[in-house]
Every structure is written in C-alpha cells, then in structure tokens.
Amino acid sequence: MANKKPTRDLIGIIWTNFWRSFLPRKYRGDYKGDDYFGNKYFEIPANPAVGQRKERWFEPADKEAFDQELTAEWEAWLRGRREEPPSRDELIKNLQVIEMKKRNAAELDAQYAKEKDAGALPKQVEGETIGTYPKYKDYEINPGKKPMDEKK
Template identity: 35%
Template sequence: MSKIGGLLRRTFGVVREHVGTDHLGNRYYLIPEQKTWTGRHVRAKRIVEAANPAEHEYMEGSIPMEWEAWVRGRRKEPPSIEELMLNESQREKIKLKAIEVEEKDLALQAKEYEEGLVATPTRTVAKGHASTAIFGKEELSQEPTSTANKFQPGSWMPTSKK
C-alpha cells in the first residue's frame, strides 16, 4: 500500500486526508509523512482550510480550541463531535456562573456601601499629564514668562538658588 501511495504522491503531488470539519465550516487535513522523488523524507503536516479565507476576516476564536490543539500537535487524535459539544456546553455553564457571581458581588458591594462598612471610592480629577515630573503639584515657576507685546526687557530678575 505504501509503495502505491508513494507512486501516487510522486505522480499527482501531495495527497491530503480530510480529517474533519468544525461547526464554523473550517476543514482540517492531514498530509501523511512521505518520501519525495529524490528520496527525502517529509514530515507529516496538519493544516486548516479556513471557511473565510480572507486574512482580514480572521478573528480570535475562528478555530475551536480542540482543533487548534490538534493542528499544533498538542493532541494526537482529532476531536470528536461529542467532545466538541460537551466542551461548548461546559463553557456556556461557566459563563453563566461567572455572570451570577459578578451580580452577587455587585449586590454585596452595594449593601456594604449602604451600611457604611466600606467607604465609597472617591473620584479625583487630575490636572496635567501623569508622565510629567510635576504631576499634581502646583508650584510657581522661576522661569520668565512673556506675553508678547507686554514684556519689558530687564523687568525680570533671576532669584538666587541659595
């Protein structure tokens, strides 16, 4: 079988085996280990044929985590449909629990603020830019200032730095 497969690969090019398709329409292929016509060994490859082939349309999460782990070689076997469905339902449960916990936390904070157990956070307005050396300080400058036509030469005298 491997001799026939090798002959077909040499004759018709790379043979890829369809492994699966996810719910987003991405198709996954395995290119088995093969020998070129020169006798060089080529390692097996795992590739994805995206449902939206335009690069600018790719978004994080366009490939399910299980399939990405298979493509990157972190798992040996491709994921089954049952596994994908089970993991998706678990993710939804976790999202719902996170929302529930956040609502309880906000209600507890509001109750503590009302009872006076916790001081309400103050909101301060900062003047200037935080990266400046004198952020938040209002000191008078020793530097001369000019307002165009009102400046009188010799009216400013430097102060001693002693």
C-alpha cells in the same frame, strides 16, 4: 553459503529519486473534521520515503476575517500535541463546559453588582482619588506613621 551484504547501487538510488520527483504530489489533504465555528481541518500523512513530514492545516469559515477562533482541541491537533483529531462528542462536551462557565460568571457578576449596590463593601476614607488603592481608617497609609484616626 556465505552471507552477502547488499551493495548500494548509487546510480539506482539516483534514478529512483529522479523518477519519483516527476510523480504528482498530494496537495489536497484528507478531510479530518470541523468545529462549531465552521472551520474545516485537513491532513496530508507523512511519507518518509520521500522525506515528507505530515502536514496539517485548517480552512476558516470566513476567509476574510483575520481574528479566527480555534477550539483548544483542534489547535492541539494542528500543533502536533495530540495524535488523533478530536471527536464530535468531545467537542460538544467542552462546548457545554464553556457555556456553563459563562453562565456561572454572569451569575457571579450579577451577585457582586447587587452586593456593591447594597453597600456591603467597607466605607472608604473621603477624598480618595481615582486610580489609587482604597484607604481605610484602621490601616496605616505610610509605614511607621500613626493611622488616620490617631492624628486627630
């Protein structure tokens, strides 16, 4: 038998595409998860047969607030940098890391405030104005000129 190549039926392709255009489209996506801010995430899977790419979006917890926060994991999923949505365990673990960093920053801030109050910082030259770099007696103010102690 001879190998027959399938012929393209142009009218059949046009009719099939015309008929598919009347079929209902999927506007409501599949629920994929939520984050600890209360945002809900959805996806419509890709359908290459009709030339549709996958769509991802989120519904904010407060629809009136325009300064919504998104977790880094969900934002990566929305932008297509990761294929699978983040798991609940991953979100909890990263939230704990964020809270630990906030505690550590508050402890360091309190420690530096105590050192500043105790006078641990070097003495600066009197007459310094606000907004300039600190001036110390041991360093030159202008390159090539003598330090401040030697002028006296």
